Amino acid sequence: MEHCVNRPKATLCIAERNANIRELLRREFAREGYGVVTAGSGAEVLMRLASPVGVDLLVLDDEIADPDGGSLVPLLTRLYPELAVVLHVYAGADAAGQGLRQVEKGGDFERLKAVVGEVLGAQAQAK
Amino acid sequence: MPNAAAASGKSLTARLGLRARVYLLLGGLLLVNMVGPVIMILYASMARDLYTTTADKDLAALTAAHELENALLNQKGYATYYYLSQDPVWLAKLDESRRAFELWLDRIGEDRINPEAAALVEDIALAYRRYADAKDGVIALYRQDRADDAKKQHWALREDFDGLRERCDRYKAYYRERMRHTSQVYLERTDLVMGVAVMGVVLNASLGFFLAYVLVGQILDPIRRLAWGDAGKDVAAGLSDEVKAIGQKFRDLEKDVDQAHLDLEQSRDHLMQSEKLAMAGKLAAGVAHTIRNPLTSVKMRLFSLERGLKLDASQQEDFEVIAEEIGHIDTIVRNFLEFARPPKLVAQPVSLSAVVDTTLTLLRHRLESYDVTVTVDRARRLPEINADPDQLKEALVNLVLNACEAMVEGGSISIREETGVIEPYGRVVALRVSDDGPGIPPALLDRVFQPFFTTKGEGSGLGLAIVRRIVEEHGGWITVMSPETRGTTFTMVFPYEGERGWHRS
Structure with missing residues (x-):
């Protein structure tokens, strides 16, 4: 994370249905210095993204549905095409977010941390 | 229109079932075989009647006419012999001949049914009476020795005799004609009987042919095909009788049906088992899906815990077993969800x-x-x-x-x-x-x-x-x-x- 040293850490939105997982990820990413907001449903995700606090990256639980019960990904890519999204999916799941970075959801959350760092780094370089 | 007629004929044949067609043909055969002989018996009986009544009577009448002529000739001869010999014995023979004539005349006079013949007989009787009276007059003159007068009258009697004979000839000709006519009628009836017989034979043959066609084409062949199949005789090899072969086939079929019934019951049981299993699978998949989230949470917390814990050996072993068993549960859940996922091949x-x-x-x-x-x-x-x-x-x-x-x-x-x-x-x-x-x-x-x-x-x-x-x-x-x-x-x-x-x- 050396390339991030001279500027403030990005703000993440952790979207996860399971409250305990959500809280663990919030704690772990906050420990890394990220600004973290959390969401437990599709509606909450949309609310967080619409709030004045800017979100740089969304960690999205693949099972979070939009308010109509469908996948949230198409709605997000239409409303926030520039938003970096990392899909947190179970192995073997038929993830809807084709073209998005996907991380397998398991016990080891260090892989998720690494991928989030990579995506944000790539985003910073692009800017 | 012929096409329409043919079509309606065909539809009529189609409407008639096999049973009706067989019954119709059998009925036709029975009718022909009953009616034909009845007609022939009837006509044979009529022909026999023709002979026993008409032909016999005509023959008797013809014979009588012949006898009349004979008696007439005899009477003429006996009268002449008496004139030549003056022997009264000839007069006795003359009387005898006259009785014979009158007897035959009475016999033919009995047939009053035929008016033409009756008129001829009446005419003969009248002429004969006149001739007999005149003959008696001549004989009386001979007896009185008035030979000249008798000769004259005797000579004059020739014309009456000729007339009488000519009437007898007409009577004979009449009955000859009747016999020829009877013979003609008999021949015509014989021809008719023969015609009926020929027609009966043709009808019998036709009906028999159609019956054979129906029996072979629509009963025996289908039975044979049913018995031996289209492929040949291998199904019921060794059985020469189609009906036996069908019996064998039906017994085999019964066995097959029993077997199919058994298979069906087994399939039904199997299906019920499968349905139960599918239902259990769905339930278990739902459970596995629900378990996955808290299990992942536990795994993450364990991972987090592992980083900061300072454990002694036994505590470390406990921790590792917990982690291992949780991994095992995770494997079961993942395998199960993989098994339960709908098939989707790329x-x-x-x-x-x-x-x-x-x-x-x-x-x-x-x-x-x-x-x-x-x-x-x-x-x-x-x-x-x-x-x-x-x-x-x-x-x-x-x-x-x-x-x-x-x-x-x-x-x-x-x-x-x-x-x-x-x-x-x-x-x-x-x-x-x-x-x-x-x-x-x-x-x-x-x-x-x-x-x-x-x-x-x-x-x-x-x-x-x-x-x-x-x-x-x-x-x-x-x-x-x-x-x-x-x-x-x-x-x-x-x-x-x-x-x-x-x-x-």
């Missing part, structure tokens, strides 16, 4: 050889940890088939890991790649995965592909069920062999369109 041309290579690369470390060596028996790379490489890889991984787990203290696995032909599937490619482990007892061989069947403490019992499902989704099949419970060989076979190898039916 097919592409792929060689099973490539799948084998990728799988072995992927499993290299696992195989080393199991102390298992793998050899690949490959003559040349297998041809490409249309399949989902990830699914095939998963199937092969499951087979190889299953073999590894079977061989407790390590061993060797052989993967053999083959191509060939199996009827009726055609060309196939096959992968044989053999291990030298303890093998599978024969009693368990049938059950290894059943979901939740496992002999291992840690197994989910779904690994081989998933393999079979993947193979079957690709249109293939999997078999298992464990000869003498030493070593086990799983063979996955997939059909493909390509070059020829070995051949088996």
Whole structure:
């Protein structure tokens, strides 16, 4: 994370249905210095993204549905095409977010941390 | 219009059932055979009557006319002899001849039915009376010795005699004509009887022919086809009688029906079992899906915990067991969700050889940890088939890991790649995965592909069920062999369109 040293850490939105997982990820990413907001449903995700606090990256639980019960990904890519999204999916799941970075959801959350760092780094370089 | 008539005739024939047609033809035959002889008997009887009544009477009348003429000639002769000899004996003969004449005249006079004949008889009788009276006058003159007067009158009597004879001739001619006419009528009736007989024969033959046609074409042939089938006599070989063959066939059919009924009941039981299993599967899949989230949460917390804990040896062992068992639960849940997922293949041309290579690369470390060596028996790379490489890889991984787990203290696995032909599937490619482990007892061989069947403490019992499902989704099949419970060989076979190898039916 050396390339991030001279500027403030990005703000993440952790979207996860399971409250305990959500809280663990919030704690772990906050420990890394990220600004973290959390969401437990599709509606909450949309609310967080619409709030004045800017979100740089969304960690999205693949099972979070939009308010109509469908996948949230198409709605997000239409409303926030520039938003970096990392899909947190179970192995073997038929993830809807084709073209998005996907991380397998398991016990080891260090892989998720690494991928989030990579995506944000790539985003910073692009800017 | 002829077409319409033919069509209506055809529809009438079609409307008449087979039974009606047979009855109609039998009825026709019976009618012809009854009516024909009745007509012939009737006409034969009429012909006999013709002879016994008309012809006999005519013959009697003709004979009588002949006798009248004879008696008349005799009377003329006896009168002349008396004139020449003056012997009264001739007069006695004359009287006798006259009685004979009158007798015959009375006899023909009895036939009053025919008016023409009756008039002729009346005429003959009148003329005869006149002639007989005149003859008596001549004889009286002879007796009085007045020979000259008698001669004159006698001579004059010739004309009466000729007239009388001519009447008798007319009477004879009349009856000759009647006899000729009777004969004509008889001939006509005989011709009619012969005509009826010929017609009867033709009708009989026609009806018999149609009956035979219906019997052969619509009864015997269908029975024969039913008995022996279109293919020939092999069905009921040795039975010459179609009805016996049908009986045999029906008995076989009954057996087949019983067997089919039995199979149906078994299928129904099987279906009920499958439905129960499917329902249990759905429930279990739901449970597994719900468990997955808290399980992941537990795994994450364990991972987090592991980083900061300072544990002594026994605590470390406890922790590791907890982590291991949670990993086991995770495997069961993942396997189950994989088994329960709806089939979805992403097919592409792929060689099973490539799948084998990728799988072995992927499993290299696992195989080393199991102390298992793998050899690949490959003559040349297998041809490409249309399949989902990830699914095939998963199937092969499951087979190889299953073999590894079977061989407790390590061993060797052989993967053999083959191509060939199996009827009726055609060309196939096959992968044989053999291990030298303890093998599978024969009693368990049938059950290894059943979901939740496992002999291992840690197994989910779904690994081989998933393999079979993947193979079957690709249109293939999997078999298992464990000869003498030493070593086990799983063979996955997939059909493909390509070059020829070995051949088996």
